[in-house]
Amino acid sequence: xxxxxxxxxxxxxxxxxxxxxxxxxxxxxxxxxxxxxxxxxxxxxxxxxxxxxxxxxxxxxxxxxxxxxxxxxxxxxxxxxxxxxxxxxxxxxxxxxxxxxxxxxxxxxxxxxxxxxxxxxxxxxxxxxxxxxxxxxxxxxxxxxxxxxxxxxxxxxxxxxxxxxxxxxxxxxxxxxxxxxxxxxxxxxxxxxxxxxxxxxxxxxxxxxxxxxxxxxxxxxxxxxxxxxxxxxxxxxxxxxxxxxxxxxxxxxxxxxxxxxxxxxxxxxxxxxxxxxxxxxxxxxxxxxxxxxxxxxxxxxxxxxxxxxxxxxxxxxxxxxxxxxxxxxxx
Numbered sequence: 001x002x003x004x005x006x007x008x009x010x011x012x013x014x015x016x017x018x019x020x021x022x023x024x025x026x027x028x029x030x031x032x033x034x035x036x037x038x039x040x041x042x043x044x045x046x047x048x049x050x051x052x053x054x055x056x057x058x059x060x061x062x063x064x065x066x067x068x069x070x071x072x073x074x075x076x077x078x079x080x081x082x083x084x085x086x087x088x089x090x091x092x093x094x095x096x097x098x099x100x101x102x103x104x105x106x107x108x109x110x111x112x113x114x115x116x117x118x119x120x121x122x123x124x125x126x127x128x129x130x131x132x133x134x135x136x137x138x139x140x141x142x143x144x145x146x147x148x149x150x151x152x153x154x155x156x157x158x159x160x161x162x163x164x165x166x167x168x169x170x171x172x173x174x175x176x177x178x179x180x181x182x183x184x185x186x187x188x189x190x191x192x193x194x195x196x197x198x199x200x201x202x203x204x205x206x207x208x209x210x211x212x213x214x215x216x217x218x219x220x221x222x223x224x225x226x227x228x229x230x231x232x233x234x235x236x237x238x239x240x241x242x243x244x245x246x247x248x249x250x251x252x253x254x255x256x257x258x259x260x261x262x263x264x265x266x267x268x269x270x271x272x273x274x275x276x277x278x279x280x281x282x283x284x285x286x287x288x289x290x291x292x293x294x295x296x297x298x299x300x301x302x303x304x305x306x307x308x309x310x311x312x313x314x315x316x317x318x319x320x321x322x323x324x325x326x327x328x329x330x331x
Contacts, residue, residue: 084114085163087309088218091118093158097140097151097205098168100124102279103224106301107165108135121155142168142201143193152208160214163308166205166223170197171242183240191241198245203252206269210260213267220308221256225249225271225319227327250319250328257317257331268311271319273327274300295322 085092094111098104099122111120112133120135127139138154141147155161170193202223213219226246250271257269275293277300295303303322310324318330 085111085116085305085309087311088116088162088220090116092116092162093119093121093155093160094163095121095123095155095161095165095209097123097142097164097166098224099137100126101167102297103274103277103300103304104165104167106297107167107304109298110301110305111163119158121151121158121161123151140168142197142205145204148201148204149208152212155209156212159212160219161209161212162214162219164205164209164213164221165304165308166202166221168197168201169224170194171239186240191244194241194245195248198242199248199252202249203256206252206256210256210265210267213265215265215267217266218311219267220311221267221269222272222304222308223249223253223270224304225253225273227273227319227321229327253319254317254331261316261331266313268313268316270311270315270317270330272304272307273319273321274304275322 092114094117096104096108096111099108101124104124108120108122111117112135118134121138122135123138123140125139125141128137136154138151139147140151205223206221210221213221226243228243228247228250253269253271260267260269275295277295277297279297300322307320307322307324314330316330319327321327
């Protein structure tokens, strides 16, 4: 695969300018910042004049699991690994939003090496994800619609786009240590931030990127989400902003899928649950992972690519787990 030309790199840099405060939602104006999924180490500042909030910091008192599965070990237990797109055809143009996060970076690495993929647009808040080859790095901030629109404009240079993966998100923000442990620690601005990044942002990505995708033939718009039902049975308080925003996201995915179907478009819109992945952001959730199901980002990415490759039209609107099982049915 050939090195991307300066023409495409220049197009990708269009998203590096600050977002328009008039377009940003109230949560962003109040200090909400967006994060790549499972990536808390990057820059958390927002537009000039907006006071940033602190990123999530893991609770040092939490008991972390040390039984993360290596991809090869998990593959032996759960079947052949994925990692290649076959059903979408060849000469593919793909987009990853949140390419610097743990899962997003792993997905980008896989797609870069896939011989069926011609070009990968790797968008992140930093806009400078260190990839090479057929990668075009660009800026995206899910708290700023203008940023999303500019990322779509950059990707339009290579349309049609055959696959979009939204791998950006946040856990809970707001308390002094960045966590949220129940009603007493609930913060309205932080909760609005969770909804902005986890639900509203992906909806706006759909708004701006779906027009770049083909009307006929298989194409996929996939968003990393969560099986929020698992939080209904645990005894620990908190995660209200996170679980609520992911519930909203799952509803939005279903609504987008129904709209695509009404318009006669063949793009499949789905939610993907990667399981509990061993990244800094997921540490408060790791105690809820079943034994031997705490995964590395590489393994999760490979399995999700396989799920994407196996999708059929009836999966539209569904939430599917990393192993292809159906958490909630499609439309």
